[in-house]
Amino acid sequence: MPRPTLNDLAAFSAVASQRSFRRAADTLGVSRSALSHALIGLEQNLGVRLLNRTTRSVSPTEAGNRLLERLGPVLQDLDAALDGLTETGATPSGTLRINANKSGARLLLGHVVPRFLERYPGVELDLVSEGRLVDIVEEGYDAGVRLAEAVPRDMIAVPLAGEVRFIAIASPAYLGGHPPVTTPDDLRQHSCIRQRLPSGKRYRWEFSRRGEDITIDVPGPLTLDDNDLMVQAAAAGLGIAYVPEAFARKRLRAGQLVTVLDDWCPPEPGLMLYYSGRRHVPAALRAFIDILKEANPGLVDEGRG
Known part of the structure; x- marks a missing residue:
């Protein structure tokens, strides 16, 4: 059986990890047809199917996953060794x-x-x-x-x-006029300041405590797409917001905001x-x-x- 070349193995690794002939071809700087022929030849030489292909998708088979798992670190070590050689004395430009x-x-x-x-x-x-x-x-x-x-x-x-920590915050005035928040499910009874993600979708709030993970599509009449604006809205008493702690720190110190569900908000x-x-x-x-x-x-x- 002919031994696979390094180019063939790198081609397989690129396709299997990116699950796309087009993206892998762009990464490697070759045509999609050349990449496809190389993978077909590799499978024929090895006598095993490495990729499942349809008109819309590509994914590694069980054998392909095993090869990819072993091959990834080897290729990375080789890249690092070659980088060290080619960049010795070179001035970045x-x-x-x-x-x-x-x-x-x-x-x-x-x-x-x-x-x-x-x-x-x-x-x-x-x-x-x-x-x-x-x-x-x-x-x-x-x-x-x-x-x-x-x-x-x-x-x-x-x-x-x-590490970054997302926290749930609200003004003392808002919390004083609404039911207490002791579990994430309590948020369903509150006005929450929701967040619009760049993709257009609303962010679903994520909480975790002692191995228990909860994701909630919180209710609320106001949706914003900026953390600073969400902090401002919470300080104005418009509801509960969920933001990275750094954005709220100044208003927390000033007493304009307080946190809820602290034990459900671990650092990540x-x-x-x-x-x-x-x-x-x-x-x-x-x-x-x-x-x-x-x-x-x-x-x-x-x-x-």
Whole structure:
């Protein structure tokens, strides 16, 4: 049996992890037809079906999943070794494109971007801030910034900030005139300030305590799409809001707001900078990640992939 080539295995890994011939072809810089022929040849050489294909989808078979699980770390180690060789002595240049939400862009501008631009004047940084979650590979970005829970499973993630905690808040005046809130189900009897996500959907509030997870599509006459506005509305006595703690901290200290359901609001992993581990990491991105780690020495672990 002919031994599979490294290109064939990388092609399989890209298709199986992204579940799309089109996205994998764009990532690898080859045509979809060439990629399809390579995968057919790989399956024939191995004598086993690796992918289930339909006109609308592609997914790994059981054998494909086993191969992908073993193959992923090997390809990542190889990429890292090659990056170390090709980038030795190289000065980062060109354009580095990063897609981030507003909070992530703000953190980068405060702690990382000034150092990066001063140290690498030959790099043009294109930092796009938007709420919607995009496919960074498909849309041509080198990296993205989102909360850990939103990072795709096949990406390499680098912590940008510490844990984040979402809290339920309301004004003392509002709570004084309504029933107490002791469990998430009590929210169904309250006016809640709902959140519209960039996708257009309303956010369903998520709570967790001692292994019990609850998700609620809360009721309420007011829907907003900005955390600052939600905090403002809660302080005005319009209902209960659910926001990252940092947005409400000032008004909490001033006594304009109080929290409810504290024991149902544990901290979660925070913002991550993430990138595809299935292709060569550009020198500019590697330099950016190094500076990010300098700025956040307590947050240095890279995960997933």
